[in-house]
Amino acid sequence: MSSLPNKPHAFNPPGVPEPPPTYSQVSVTPLIPTSKLITLAGQVGLDGKTHEVAEGFDDQVKLAYHNILNxxxxxxxxxxxxxxxxxxxxxDTGRVGVESEDELTRVWGHHWIEFMDKEGEGHRPPDTVLGVVALATKDLLYECEVWAIVHD
Known part of the structure; x- marks a missing residue:
C-alpha cells in the first residue's frame, strides 16, 4: 500500500490488462481507519495475457467481468x-436504445446477473447504463466502471 496511509493508493494488479501511463486500473482510498473506497478504471474485454480484445460483444462483456473480479x-x-x-x-453494437428493460436485460444484463449471482452473492448494486459513440479504441464495444467499499 501507499506510504501515505490516508491518501489514495493507485496500482495495476497482475491479471488485469496493463493500462497506458495516464492512469492506474485500481485505486484504494482510506475513508476511516477501518474502511476503504475502491475505484476501478473502466474494465473492458481486453485479455491481460495476450493483450487482445475479445471477439464480439458478449465475449467482451464476459472478459470485462473477469477483469473486474481480478x-x-x-x-x-x-x-x-x-x-x-x-x-x-x-x-453501434445495436445493444442500446432498446425498447424495454426486459430487452436490455436480455442483450447484456444476463451476463451481469450471472456474474453477480456467482461472484457477488446475488448482490444488485445501483448502476447506470450509458450508450456511447465510442470507447478508447475502435475495437472496444463495452466498458464497466466499478466502485466498492470494504471494511476491515
Whole structure:
C-alpha cells in the first residue's frame, strides 16, 4: 500500500490488462481507519495475457467481468462489496436504445446477473447504463466502471 496511509493508493494488479501511463486500473482510498473506497478504471474485454480484445460483444462483456473480479481481488474486495456500477455500451453494437428493460436485460444484463449471482452473492448494486459513440479504441464495444467499499 501507499506510504501515505490516508491518501489514495493507485496500482495495476497482475491479471488485469496493463493500462497506458495516464492512469492506474485500481485505486484504494482510506475513508476511516477501518474502511476503504475502491475505484476501478473502466474494465473492458481486453485479455491481460495476450493483450487482445475479445471477439464480439458478449465475449467482451464476459472478459470485462473477469477483469473486474481480478482487480477487486487485488484490492482486497469482492463483487459483494460493489456500491455502484457504470456500464458503457457502444451504440453501434445495436445493444442500446432498446425498447424495454426486459430487452436490455436480455442483450447484456444476463451476463451481469450471472456474474453477480456467482461472484457477488446475488448482490444488485445501483448502476447506470450509458450508450456511447465510442470507447478508447475502435475495437472496444463495452466498458464497466466499478466502485466498492470494504471494511476491515
Amino acid at each position: 482487480a477487486l481481488k487485488a484490492a482486497g474486495a469482492t463483487p459483494r462489496d460493489i456500491i455502484h456500477v457504470k456500464h458503457f455500451i457502444v451504440k
